[in-house]
Amino acid sequence: MARRTFGTVLAAVLTLLSVAAPASAADRPVVTRAALDPALVAGRGATVGFAEQEAENARTDGTVIGPDRSAYTLPAEASGRRAVKLTAGQHVEFTLPAAANAITVRYSIPDAPHGGGITAPLDVTVDGGHRQAMTLTSQYAWLYNQYPFTNDPDADLLHPDWWITECACVPAATTPAPVVTKPFRPNHFYDEQRLLLGKTYRAGDRVRLTVPAGTPAAWTVVDLLDSELVAPPRVDLVAANVLFFGADPTGKRDSADAIDRAIAFARRAHLKVYLPPGTYQVNRHIVVDGVTIEGAGNWYTIVKGHEVKLGTPAPDGSVHTGVGFYGKDAAAGGSHNVHLSGFAIEGDVRERIDTDQVNAVGGALSDSTVDGLYLHHTKVGLWFDGPMKNTRITNNVIADQIADGLNFHTGVTDSVVSNNFVRNTGDDGLAMWSEKIENARNTFSHNTVQTPVLANGIALYGGTDTTVSANLVADPIREGSAIQVGSRFGAEPFTGYVRITDNTTVRAGTFELNWKIGLGAIWFYALEKNIDADVQVTGDAFLDNTYNAIMLVSDFPVKDLYSINGLKFADLRVDGTGTSVLSARAAGSASFRNIEARNVGAVGVNNCGSFNFPPTGSEFSLTDLGGNASWLAPWLLPNTITCDDRPPVVPPPAPTTW
Incomplete structure (x- = not known):
């Protein structure tokens, strides 16, 4: 219980x-940051106004x-x-x-x-x-209900043929059929x-x-x-002002065509496009390429639209459209040299339909920047379908999304996401997903991600030469945690290096509803492939962990197929775990150097390996490189089995200055 x-x-x-x-x-x-004393997170997360x-x-x-x-x-x-x-x-x-x-x-x-x-x-x-x-x-x-959810609290199970924890059964295959309380989840x-x-x-x-x-x-x-303290509106007199092209700043009339005209003129005249203070109704995608669009500031310039049902599904599977600024499709060459700044995008997305392109910013944008936007009530704040390269996403606020905050999807390279504030996403806050084509040489740095309702604060699904540094991730809710390195969702393997450095997580390490186990604030998941790239986790702080600080897991049906090998942990601070500092539920190996831990609820290491329990010890081996204090030494060498499948939880005290 x-x-x-x-x-x-x-x-x-x-x-x-x-x-x-x-x-x-x-x-x-x-004044707090992620409900913490700011001194505990100095230098981590986004600098906000x-x-x-x-x-x-x-x-x-x-x-x-x-x-x-x-x-x-x-x-x-x-x-x-x-x-x-x-x-x-x-x-x-x-x-x-x-x-x-x-x-x-x-x-x-x-x-x-x-x-x-x-x-x-x-x-x-x-x-x-x-x-x-x-x-x-x-x-x-x-x-409500099972993924991908419904707005109807009276709905029956969306997937009665799925196993659910509430009855520990598959309802459609259970006699008598279980009674599921409504509203469900x-x-x-x-x-x-x-x-x-x-x-x-x-x-x-x-x-x-x-x-x-x-x-x-x-x-x-x-x-x-x-x-x-919001600065006065920014004025640009030497720009293609959308008002001159018929845009309506009262929001009463649709301004999409007027903005298109302003963009076309600005490209011919080599000018920026300027959106003065006002609310501009836009109910479809604005396609952008080779253009700079600036607002007066995201408190003053608001681009707002309705979600519109399409008469027939689009080729990409969308059944709705809505307000958004999109680069051209990568198959058509994508867009280049697009610069968006200083305005808000207010969507009208109230349900999750994964095929819908109803994101605030989307498409393929290379050699581009997105800076200082406020993105609200869309499906995903920024979803990029590559291949694309050299894009910087900075200083944005992404709030109340139905799905992800940002996703680098398929062949995004040499790009940076920095100093963004993300709160209340319905899926991963920030994600890199190497589906079919690997992402490469991308960085998530100095971002704050708070309260992702589902999944993770920051998620990496495959890719090469990836950096996650100096981020602050707080309060993930379920079926994920603060940081995940996962071989799943059809992703290409991890290659090259993964650097996870100087991040702080708090109140993470959630309860996984399907497995009925506690996760780690950072968790490695080998579901479809081995994880054996050069992975280094260095200088991070894992605070007030609900269960574990670190978890390594391979799903039970594939536990003897895939492993997690050669991880390097160094210079970490763990302040409070409900259970353990490390929970290993996979085959593989890791080394530890200078890991400080206090207020550990159960044993320092809960090492189950692959659950075969051979007489030679756990299938997961740990190497002590020194400086690990008392939390690790009793459980470490060489690969001692210390397996409690579901250890009791001791809620940790609030974190304090080290």
Whole structure:
């Protein structure tokens, strides 16, 4: 039971947290990064222009919910695994830590009884005045059932011929048929909304969020508030201004054709395209090649569209289209020298259809840049289908996606994803997927990835010469973890090197619902091929791990076919594990040097190898290169079997400065 309901172990803590914060504490703003003291993550993750404040640290007359890491619960999907629940008349009040003229509120409200979402008001006041109203929505939240999910809470199982954990059976092959509680597996509860306050407020001013009387929402959960001092709109007088080509900044008329005309003119005249402040309705792809498109800033220039059902499916299988900026297909040569910056893309995607091209940015873009965009409510923020090369994705905010935040898919090379902030994706936050053609020489660096609802914060599926460095990954929810190196999904093998350096993960190492085991904050998965490239994991910090810090696994049907070989771990810090520092459930080998670990819940090494238990020892061998302190020595040499398939969980204390 402890494995499956992490929050119940912390019941006493939960009781203490379910009262309003004392005024003396709440008046001192607590600024965090991924719900952590910023000192714990210095130099890691994205440098952003906003200050994060968790609602549970603010003044409130509501109820703090959590902590809980059990999937399908509101606390589990909250940043830091806690939030504040309000009913009509209740509030949460944040003290600004610095001057600000804009806020982002991350929240959840209930779904409609039969799906589809509701809207509900939230009042915003500053120091008792300057009242503004936000209209919250759950129309882009609340998914149910089995992958790829449904918006219908009353739906029967989407795949009754799949094995499910709830009955430990295949329902269609079970007599009598099991009763599955509806709604089945509710998830993807949260959304966020941005608000310009109209003036600049000082540090120490108080922003109060109040649920008004008469709200149709039975409850409103506030997770956090980001406050920001947004610069004035950027103006470009020497550019092809889309207004001159008929674009409508009120959003009432479709502006797609006008933007196309501006792009065509700008290419002929060797000018940039400028999108002034406003909301531009676009309900299809804008195809870009050899053009620079700049907005006034992503708070001021918003490109927003409806999802449109196609009369007949497109050749790529899409049954919908929607707002997005796309390079040409790689088969047609792709696009080159495209530069997008300074605007928001607001989509209208409410369900997951994997064949749909309803991403904010897509296609093949070589020798290009995407910088300073805000990407919201699309299927995937940025999905690139290569071959393509030499593209830089920087300084973007990617929020509330139905699927991935970003995916380098098929033959993407020599490209960089850096200083991006990703929150609340429905699949991997950042992924490199070498399907059919390997990706090569790509880097994910200094990004922050928070609360991926499904799968991983950062995922590598094959490829050569890959670097993942100085990222911050927090609060993965289920069926994945913070960082995965996986031979799966038809990916080409890992070759050359993989460098995973100087990253920090927190509250990762999730519970794998299908296997019913705890994963690692970083996990290596040999499902379809061996993992035997030059893999080095160096300088990382794994904090407050729900289960393991490191997991090495091969699925049971292929455990004697594929192995994980020659991994090198060095200069790591592990602060808190529910179970072990290392869980090995595969054949292979690894070396360890200067690994510091404290607050380890079970044994330092849980070494099951390939579960054949030969008398010669585990099929996974570990080499001690020194400096590993007491966590490793008793379990290490040469390949001792220390196998507890499902060890008991000891929730770790909160991480502290080393």
